[in-house]
Amino acid sequence: MTWTLARRAERLEPSAIREILKLTERPGVISLAGGLPAAEGFPVEALAEASAKVLRDNPREALQYAASEGYAPLREWVAAETGRQGLQAEASQVLITAGSQQGLDLVGKLLVDPGSRVAVEAPTYLGALQAFAPYEAEFVAVEGDAEGPLADALDAARGARFVYLLPNFQNPSGRCLSAARRHAIADKAAAIGLPIVEDNPYGELWYDQPPPPPIAARAGTEAIYLGSFSKVLAPGLRLGYVVAPKALYPKLLQAKQAADLHTPSLNQRIVHEVVKDGFLERHVPTVRARYRLQRDAMRAALERHMPPGCRWNVPAGGMFFWVELPTELDSTALLPKAVAAGVAYVPGAPFFAGGGHAHTMRLSFVTVTPERIEAGVIALARVLQEALS
Amino acid sequence: MTWTLARRAERLEPSAIREILKLTERPGVISLAGGLPAAEGFPVEALAEASAKVLRDNPREALQYAASEGYAPLREWVAAETGRQGLQAEASQVLITAGSQQGLDLVGKLLVDPGSRVAVEAPTYLGALQAFAPYEAEFVAVEGDAEGPLADALDAARGARFVYLLPNFQNPSGRCLSAARRHAIADKAAAIGLPIVEDNPYGELWYDQPPPPPIAARAGTEAIYLGSFSKVLAPGLRLGYVVAPKALYPKLLQAKQAADLHTPSLNQRIVHEVVKDGFLERHVPTVRARYRLQRDAMRAALERHMPPGCRWNVPAGGMFFWVELPTELDSTALLPKAVAAGVAYVPGAPFFAGGGHAHTMRLSFVTVTPERIEAGVIALARVLQEALS
Numbered sequence: 001m002t003w004t005l006a007r008r009a010e011r012l013e014p015s016a017i018r019e020i021l022k023l024t025e026r027p028g029v030i031s032l033a034g035g036l037p038a039a040e041g042f043p044v045e046a047l048a049e050a051s052a053k054v055l056r057d058n059p060r061e062a063l064q065y066a067a068s069e070g071y072a073p074l075r076e077w078v079a080a081e082t083g084r085q086g087l088q089a090e091a092s093q094v095l096i097t098a099g100s101q102q103g104l105d106l107v108g109k110l111l112v113d114p115g116s117r118v119a120v121e122a123p124t125y126l127g128a129l130q131a132f133a134p135y136e137a138e139f140v141a142v143e144g145d146a147e148g149p150l151a152d153a154l155d156a157a158r159g160a161r162f163v164y165l166l167p168n169f170q171n172p173s174g175r176c177l178s179a180a181r182r183h184a185i186a187d188k189a190a191a192i193g194l195p196i197v198e199d200n201p202y203g204e205l206w207y208d209q210p211p212p213p214p215i216a217a218r219a220g221t222e223a224i225y226l227g228s229f230s231k232v233l234a235p236g237l238r239l240g241y242v243v244a245p246k247a248l249y250p251k252l253l254q255a256k257q258a259a260d261l262h263t264p265s266l267n268q269r270i271v272h273e274v275v276k277d278g279f280l281e282r283h284v285p286t287v288r289a290r291y292r293l294q295r296d297a298m299r300a301a302l303e304r305h306m307p308p309g310c311r312w313n314v315p316a317g318g319m320f321f322w323v324e325l326p327t328e329l330d331s332t333a334l335l336p337k338a339v340a341a342g343v344a345y346v347p348g349a350p351f352f353a354g355g356g357h358a359h360t361m362r363l364s365f366v367t368v369t370p371e372r373i374e375a376g377v378i379a380l381a382r383v384l385q386e387a388l389s
Numbered sequence: 390m391t392w393t394l395a396r397r398a399e400r401l402e403p404s405a406i407r408e409i410l411k412l413t414e415r416p417g418v419i420s421l422a423g424g425l426p427a428a429e430g431f432p433v434e435a436l437a438e439a440s441a442k443v444l445r446d447n448p449r450e451a452l453q454y455a456a457s458e459g460y461a462p463l464r465e466w467v468a469a470e471t472g473r474q475g476l477q478a479e480a481s482q483v484l485i486t487a488g489s490q491q492g493l494d495l496v497g498k499l500l501v502d503p504g505s506r507v508a509v510e511a512p513t514y515l516g517a518l519q520a521f522a523p524y525e526a527e528f529v530a531v532e533g534d535a536e537g538p539l540a541d542a543l544d545a546a547r548g549a550r551f552v553y554l555l556p557n558f559q560n561p562s563g564r565c566l567s568a569a570r571r572h573a574i575a576d577k578a579a580a581i582g583l584p585i586v587e588d589n590p591y592g593e594l595w596y597d598q599p600p601p602p603p604i605a606a607r608a609g610t611e612a613i614y615l616g617s618f619s620k621v622l623a624p625g626l627r628l629g630y631v632v633a634p635k636a637l638y639p640k641l642l643q644a645k646q647a648a649d650l651h652t653p654s655l656n657q658r659i660v661h662e663v664v665k666d667g668f669l670e671r672h673v674p675t676v677r678a679r680y681r682l683q684r685d686a687m688r689a690a691l692e693r694h695m696p697p698g699c700r701w702n703v704p705a706g707g708m709f710f711w712v713e714l715p716t717e718l719d720s721t722a723l724l725p726k727a728v729a730a731g732v733a734y735v736p737g738a739p740f741f742a743g744g745g746h747a748h749t750m751r752l753s754f755v756t757v758t759p760e761r762i763e764a765g766v767i768a769l770a771r772v773l774q775e776a777l778s
Contacts, residue, residue, distance in 0.1 A: 002582045003637055004550055006502045012643040039449035048444040054754065055437040060428035063436065063623035097648040098487055105648045107521065113395045130647045134498065135395065147569065161393055193391045234452035236654035248392055254401040258519045259494045259648070260487040264656055265625035 007114075011133040013226045026339070030376035032363040033344040036317050038294075043274070050273035053264065068257040069242070070096025071268035077275060078227070085203075086217030087225060089243045095265045096255055100228040100240035104131035106255045107197055107224060110248070111161045112137045119157030120164050121149050123322075123351030123360070125199065128164055137161075137203050139353030141365045145159060145347045146313065148177040151184035154194055162195040162224070163265050168203040169213045169318025172351045172362035176316055179212035186218035197225040201240075204232050205283050206317035207292040216243075219284075224248070229271055232284050232320075239265045291319070295322055297370030298363065301377035307385045321363040322348070329387055331361040337387075343379040396503075400522040413730070420763035421752040422487040422733040424708050425561060427683075430676050431623045431662070439662035443655065451655045457646040459485025459630070460657035466664060467616070467630050474592075474630045475606030476614060478632045482646055485652045489590055489629035493520035495644045496586055496613060499637070500550050501526045508546030509553050512711075512740030512749070514560045514588065517553050526550075528742030535702065537566040540573035543583055551584040551613070557592040557600045558707025561740045565705055568601035575607035585612040590629075593673050594623050595706035596681040604631075613637070618660055620708075621673050634751050664756035680708070686759030687752065692765035696774045701752075710752040711737070718748040718776055726776075732768040 054062050069075065075094040082089055092106075097103045104127065112118060114136035121130065122141035129139070140160055148167060156162050165185070167177040177185070189196050198216045214224035228240040244252050256262070298321055299314050306312075309326035323345075325331060331347040338344060348360025351367040365373055403712035443451050456462065457778040464483040471478055474573060486492045493516065501507060509517065511530035518528070529549055533543040548554050554574070566574070578585050587605045605612035617629040633641050635640070687710055688703050695701075698715035714720060722737040727733060737749025752769075754762055 003500065003584050004505075004506070005640065006498070006500055008502075009499050009644075011638050012640050012647065024538065034454070036454055038705070042449060042452045044444065044448040044452070045769050048441065048448070051440045051444060055433065055440060059433040059437065060431060061625075063431045063433070063625040064428050065423070065425055065619075065624045067495075098653075098676070101647075109395070110393065110398050110401075111395055114395075116395070127650070130643075134647055152469075204625070211455065230454075236450075236452040238649060238653040245392070247564075251394065251398050251401050252404070254403065254519075255398075255523065258401065258490075258516075258523055260627060261516070262493040262627070264627040264653060267653055268658065269657040308618050320715065352410045 003098065008073060008134045008136055011136060023087065029342055029344050030372050030379065031344045031367055032365070032373070032376050032380070033346050034367060035174045035364050036367045037231060037235060038366050041290050043279070046274050046279060046283070047234065047270060048269045054269045054273055056270065062269045064307055066262050066265040068253055068262045070094065070263060070271060071297065072264065073276070074268050074272040077272060078243070082243055086213035087243060088220070093243050093249055094244060095242045095244060095249070095252055096264050097240045097242055097256065098260065099230060099235070099238045099357050101127055101131065102259070103226040103240055103242040104128050104199070106242065106252055106259065108132040108135040108137065109255050117157070117160040118162060118164065118352050119154070119194070120159040121166065122353070123172050123348060124164065124353065125166055126351050128199065129353055132164070141352070141354050145232045146175060147181055148175050148183065149163055151188040153183065154185065154188045154192060154379065157194055158192050160194060162197045163189065164197045164199065165215060166199045167215055168200055169205060169315055171202070171318065172320050172346070172348065173322040174313050174315030174318050174320045176211055177255065182212055182215045183218055185386055186215050190219065197226070198223055199226045199229055199297070202318040205291060205319065207288055207295055208316045211317065213296060232280055232287065233271060233274065237271060239263065239267055239271050291335060291366050294365040294370055294373060297373045298365040298377065301374040305377050305381040307381060307388055309388070319364050319366045321365065322363045323363060325359040325361065325384065326358045326388060329384065330358040334383060335386055338371060338380060338383045341379045341383050343376040345380065396527055397523045400525060412752060418728055418731055418733050419761050419763070419768065420733045420756055421765050421769070422735045422753070423756060424649055424753050425756045426620060426624060427679060427755050432668070432672050435663050435668060435672070436623065436659060439659045443550050443662055447658065451658045452715040453654065455651050455654040457642055457651045459483065459652060460654065461683045462665070463661040464688070467632070468659060471614065471616065472630055475602035476632060477609070482632050482635060483655055484631045484633060484637055484638070486629045486640055486645065487649065487652050488619060488624070488627045488632055489588060489615045490516055490520065491648070492615040492629055492631040493517050493588070494596055495631065495641055495648065497521040497526065499640055506549040507551060507553065508543070508549040508583070509742050510555065510559065511742070512561055512651050512737060513742065514555055515740050517588065517760070518742055521553070524752055528743070530743050535564060536570055537564050538574065540570065540577040543574065543577045543581060546583055547581050549583060549737050551586045552578065553586045553588065555588045557589055557603055558594060558661060558704055560591070560707065561709050561735070561737065562711040563702050563704030563709045565706055571601055571604045572607055574657065579608065586615070588615045589610055590617045590620055591707040594677060594680060594708065596684055597678060597705045600706065621676065622660060622663065626660060628660050630651065639653065651778050674772060680755050682755040683759055684760045687754040687766065690763040694766050694770040696770060696777055698777070699773065708753050708755045710754065712750045712752060714748040714773065715777065716748045716751065718773065719747040721747060723772060723776055727769060727772045730768045730772050732765040732772070
């Protein structure tokens with residue numbers, strides 16, 4: 001047989017992160033690489049109770065084919081929750097997805113033609129690049145500063161199919177847009193007719209103060225807004241959602257139906273059972289407390305151990321420190337040495353659609369304990385020191 | 390904001406089946422339409438026990454991010470199970486998907502360029518048309534007879550990206566390919582270099598005798614083979630798999646990763662817990678017994694009540710009777726009358742990539758009891774009688 005690949009398959013590349021996650025599975029390696037939430041923080045008891053309840057009270061419905069839109073009470077919950085954040089979406093605009101990664105894939109499928117320009121931050125979430133790239137997007141990088149993209153820089157994206165934004169504690173940079181910048185971006189995008197796709201997986205993970213309302217709240221009901229239960233409950237459930245403009249919803253729904261018919265009913269009902277009575281208001285603060293300690297541990301360790309010439313942000317939320325090494329260092333080239341020294345990170349270059357930035361890296365503080373964070377940073381600092389000398 | 394849809398979005402159309410499923414939700418309508426497995430047959434106890442066990446013994450792993458390939462023990466199980474059917478695939482060739490619908494979507498994403506020819510049966514599974522169409526496939530219908538496509542008819546598909554085949558108790562026609570025809574098709578496809586995508590959601594649902602081995606068993610390790618847990622366990626878990634040639638697997642895996650990172654770990658572990666010790670060997674015969682009775686009830690009801698000039702197959706497995714009405718009748722036009730009379734079916738036309746065949750319909754016998762099957766057929770026969778008089 002002679003299989004011929006579609007042209008878009010050229011844009012399906014082995015994931016750098018994926019290959020690195022494999023490295024970190026070696027025993028003895030302290031992983032500051034993967035963005036794996038701390039499994040100790042998963043609300044196992046609540047999920048187990050909910051699962052037992054769903055399979056006791058509504059087993060047939062939980063195990064049967066279901067509507068592609070998602071489980072109606074969960075859609076209502078999402079509409080109410082995003083409403084509290086300032087969005088004005090109805091439950092009829094909510095699509096339940098297999099994590100927000102599937103939301104990104106469906107957005108690409110629906111909106112990207114070969115050669116379509118798609119504006120992204122620099123750096124941006126690697127999973128979004130991977131979702132949009134197979135639809136043969138041409139990426140346009142939007143210039144930014146320490147808090148995120150600059151409103152005026154959107155001019156370069158005029159005519160793009162959309163701009164993809166991750167305003168809260170961005171993966172990978174950890175940065176967070178101010179309220180003023182959000183307004184300026186929403187207004188600029190409106191002025192030049194640039195549609196907004198806003199992704200918010202980390203908004204609940206704030207350690208100092210809650211982030212400002214979403215850009216989509218300013219942009220009215222016209223933006224696409226993505227959310228996820230991965231960071232506030234558990235990622236292995238693969239549950240996220242898209243809130244879409246009414247005009248786009250029917251086609252988005254058809255794309256979802258063609259992709260997998262619907263998100264597993266069992267998972268949707270378990271999560272709804274857990275969240276419906278305010279469980280997250282009690283649970284998420286415990287996640288915040290855990291990660292705040294870990295963030296503080298990483299900050300302290302970086303200050304104590306990193307060699308001169310390295311710079312980093314201090315993220316006010318999320319999961320990541322973003323480190324800039326002296327420009328003569330290449331974090332990709334150094335990775336095997338770091339892993340040999342017992343520590344793993346993610347090189348920064350893959351997060352840039354246009355490449356470059358070889359001297360950057362992403363460090364996650366959510367997977368390992370404060371003690372191991374310090375040990376990892378010490379090992380990393382030693383590798384860097386050696387490379388610099 | 391000005392959203393511009395991708396060209397492929399034109400090929401995302403409201404699903405006829407979906408709209409009809411909505412109709413059948415009206416109280417009082419006997420649904421012979423949807424292919425919903427009988428929920429009474431779901432192994433609720435086994436799944437509830439497995440869920441409790443997984444969340445008790447391995448909660449962190451079940452709720453954490455996981456490998457895109459799927460849960461290794463489940464992949465091993467699939468390799469062994471498909472091996473028993475005659476395939477010679479290793480676990481490393483198995484990708485766990487969100488139902489076999491996702492397998493079809495990934496196949497389309499990987500193999501179909503705009504304008505690529507894709508050969509399909511006439512009629513064929515509507516979900517496959519919906520999965521491949523957004524990648525802008527041009528469908529080529531392969532001529533067939535009462536058992537399925539004719540081997541020599543594959544000549545018309547020469548140069549197509551692949552031929553999509555559903556040899557066991559096909560949805561919608563219920564037909565099943567003989568061993569001789571499978572060999573002839575595999576050999577013909579090999580002779581003209583036509584790749585095979587084989588879908589087998591219904592193979593375990595045989596009521597008279599097991600179907601012959603898959604075409605992929607004859608085609609060696611070169612075919613793509615799709616399977617599902619939806620019909621032997623429960624569809625709401627959304628669990629299926631693709632067995633792919635080694636040369637295609639890496640790109641397929643990357644497409645999966647871009648689509649949703651991975652299939653929910655919880656669901657994979659629950660299903661593995663259920664199936665690992667031979668549960669299906671005890672469970673599936675109970676499903677067969679239930680559906681055999683329902684099939685026999687529908688056969689008897691059709692023989693007793695249908696007006697002259699109507700013809701149907703008697704399926705040896707699966708979920709569907711395929712009915713040909715007198716050619717002057719249009720099953721789509723008659724559907725509202727049927728629903729008003731208290732019975733729903735799926736018109737046959739959408740199952741043909743090239744349209745036409747307005748006088749055909751698909752009747753499912755798995756969702757309702759034998760008594761309601763007869764009542765439904767009586768109502769349907771009355772509507773047809775009236776239309777013919």
